[in-house]
Amino acid sequence: MSSTGEPATEVRHTDEPPWAQVYRAESPRLMRLATAIVGPADAYDLVADTVGRVVRRADLHTIDDLPAYLTLVVVNGATDRVRSDRRRTDREERAGRLMVTSSVDPTNALDVRRALDRLSPQQRAIAYLVYWEDMTIPDVAHRLDVSEGTVRRQLARAKDRLREVLK
Amino acid sequence: MNDLLDDRLRTMMRTATADAPEAPTVDDLQVITVVSAEPRRRSLRPIAAAAAVMAVAAAGALVWWPSGNGGPQPADTPDSTEAGVVPGSYLDAYYLPTELPDGWQIVEMGRYTNGPVGYVGDSAVFETRDGAGLAALYLTEAASGEVPASTEAALDPAVGSDTASEPVPTSASDALWEQRDRWLTWNQDGRSVVLTPADGQEATARSLAADLIAIRDGDRVRFRVDEDAAWVQTAEYLLDGQTIVTGGANWLQLADDDGTVHVGIERPIGLGLSDAAAPIPGVEDVFSTTTINRMVVRAVGEIEITAFSPSGSASVDELVSLLKSFEPVSEEEWLAARPDANEVVAGATVVGTFELLDHTVNAHREGGISGVCVERSDGVSGCSLLPGVGLDGELPPAAPTEGIRLSDGSWVAVGSIANGLEPCDEPLLQGARMAAVPNGDVQTMLVVPADLDQSFTCPLTGIPDGPPTGAEMFIANPPLADD
Incomplete structure (x- = not known):
């Protein structure tokens, strides 16, 4: 950009990709979202993989709402991962451990992780957005590209499933 | 009560996210961008899938080949020794024609990649003679992932337990009742057995377990x-080895106490599939908000469907009606249902349009359905499901692995390839062409003559930091002719 006569500080900024500022602002919440869905061990890989693919798109500048888009790709990426792992985990738990989650302490990380495993990835994402980010149903629907009815239904299911263990 | 629950859920979310790791830095993402060749590597997976199908064929399984009369036509099989040509028939999707019984709602559909694909016969449904009781029995590998060579090994309580926190019973008489999930479970000869009674009662499960041999x-x-x-075993509700050719349910698990069931849907192995396929996300919207009554599934392996029963209790009658809806159909019916999928795509909202090689390509996306419709200037057109179409109409970052049959019999493959790739610079096929548009990844189209009715691979070139020379892109052949 130096050829345009812009100040040196602007030149320094152009060394960075245009998405960097938005990503920096969004990355903490993206990591929390990813952690809520897939757990802390896989959260970094999930965000790196999904966001990494988005930011290399040549038409990135055409995305109107990049924060919302990044939320969606992280949730979709998490869904793929969880789906492929879930049944194996389910089987292993059934056949090997037969663990019973009779009561969950909401301040105990292990308890919480096991309880969240009872939810679908979408339900986890919705629960996170509603109960951590305090988003409204319409906002969640927009973020996840689903209908408001889906959000309400899945949130109700998630609460039903967690109500029993959160006694 | 709800306020208290909401408070606890907020606490729970705080706990769940408290140990969130540091985010990748901008530099990390840029490095990852360079190193990552995921789309290219993924594009090779269909080759493995093709090999798997070929292996099945070689083993003597029934393999169906498209032809005018729809029957097996060995003479139509292309020469497998021809360079780059993979024999086989690869559909663009797996359609399971079905109409869900009233009230049933599918809430999730996922690919069952880690499951025991081809495990038909290890699940069963039992009914009491008076029809009042129903239970599903599902066997899978024990946690060790190995089948012991002897019964003695299976009787070792440590098998299948990496924590040994609670011994796994090894006979039905000692089976453990899981109140949370309302199932009875034990290990039998190295298999994990899960028996779920429709009424959720332990006594019902144990009465069946006592009858099992x-x-x-x-x-x-x-x-x-x-x-x-x-108790008697009912065979008609689940697949057996003879009916797997058209797919259908092959296991059932009554997993929860709220009427939720999990149904395993076996792919129609005799008809061929593309590994590029993936389950349609958000299928609940499709079933709940539209009049679509055809289930459309794309998968290489089994599909697991999670459904809620109308009553919330999964009564015997409801379960039987659900299982019957998944019963296999005839090959003719299976094929006849396929055009419906295209109608589904064409009816979805257009989220992007671009021109390629004198074709207008419309990307559609709505209610969990996404796909592409292609129209030539002379009106010839066709559509195909394509999971992963983006919000702005961008095609998924994968190689164009599947064909779209156009109304004149020719077909095209459209897809998106990561920047920098130059696939098929020397196409193997006469008439195959490609083009790139500057926005986003390289949108690619191959136009293939109507008389070319086979799958093929195409070498990839110009891959910086990519797979070694010899990498290929697999192009699935077009959808089967409807005549």
């Missing part, structure tokens, strides 16, 4: 009941 058949375990037992 285990049979070891090679490395498989089956169960039967005596003729005078209170």
Whole structure:
């Protein structure tokens, strides 16, 4: 950009990709979202993989709402991962451990992780957005590209499933 | 009450996210961008899938080949020795024609990649003779992932438990009742057995368990009941080896106490599939908000469907009606349902349009359905499901692995390839062409003559930091002709 006569500080900024500022602002919440869905061990890989693919798109500048888009790709990426792992985990738990989650302490990380495993990835994402980010149903629907009815239904299911263990 | 629950859920979310790791830095993402060749590597997976199908064919399984009369036509099989040509018939999707019974709602559909694909026969449904009781029995590998060579090994309580926190019973008489999930479970000859009664009652499950007689058949375990037992095994609700050609349900698990069931849907192995396919996300919206009554599934392996029953309790009648809806159909019916999928795509909202090689390509996306419709200037057109179409109409970052049959019989493959790739610079096929548009990844189209009715691979070139020379892109052949 130096050829345009812009100040040196602007030149320094152009060394960075245009998405960097938005990503920096969004990355903490993206990591929390990813952690809520897939757990802390896989959260970094999930965000790196999904966001990494988005930011290399040549038409990135055409995305109107990049924060919302990044939320969606992280949730979709998490869904793929969880789906492929879930049944194996389910089987292993059934056949090997037969663990019973009779009561969950909401301040105990292990308890919480096991309880969240009872939810679908979408339900986890919705629960996170509603109960951590305090988003409204319409906002969640927009973020996840689903209908408001889906959000309400899945949130109700998630609460039903967690109500029993959160006694 | 709800306020208290909401408070606890907020606490729970705080706990769940408290140990969130540091985010990748901008530099990390840029490095990852360079190193990552995921789309290219993924594009090779269909080759493995093709090889798997070929292996099945070689083993003597029934393989169906498209032709005018729809029957097996060995003479139509292309020469497998021809460079780059993979024999086989690869559909653009797996359509399971079905109409869900009233009230049933599918809430999730996922690919069952880690499941025991081809495990038909290790699940069963049992009914009481008076029809009042129903239970599903599902066998899978024990946690060790190995089938012990002997019964003695299976009787070792440590098998299948990496924590040994609670011994796994090894006989039905000692089976553990899981109140949370309302199922009875034990290990039998190295298999994990899960028995779920429709009424959710332990006594019901134990009464069936007492009637079961285990049979070891090679490395498989089956169960039967005596003729005078209170329970009988129903065969018609689940697939057996003879009906798998058109797909259908092959296991059922009544997992929860709220009427939720999990149904395993086996792919139609005799008809061929593309590994590029993936389950349609958000299928609940499709079923709940539209009049679509055809289930459309794209998968290489089994599909697991999670559904809620109308009553919330999964009564015997409801379960039977659900299982019957997944019963296999004839090959003719299966094929006849395929055009409906295209109608689904064409009716979805257009989220992007671009021109390629004199074709207008419309990307559609709505209610969990996404796909592409292609129209030539002379009106010839066609559509195909394509999971992963983006919000702005961008095609998924994968190689164009599937064809779209156009109304004049020719077909095209469209897809998106990561920047910098130059696929098919020397196409193997006369008439195959490609083009790139500057926005986003390289949108690619191959136009293939109508008389070319086979799958093929195409070498990839110009891959910086990519796979070594010799990498290929697999192009699935077009959808089967409807005539």
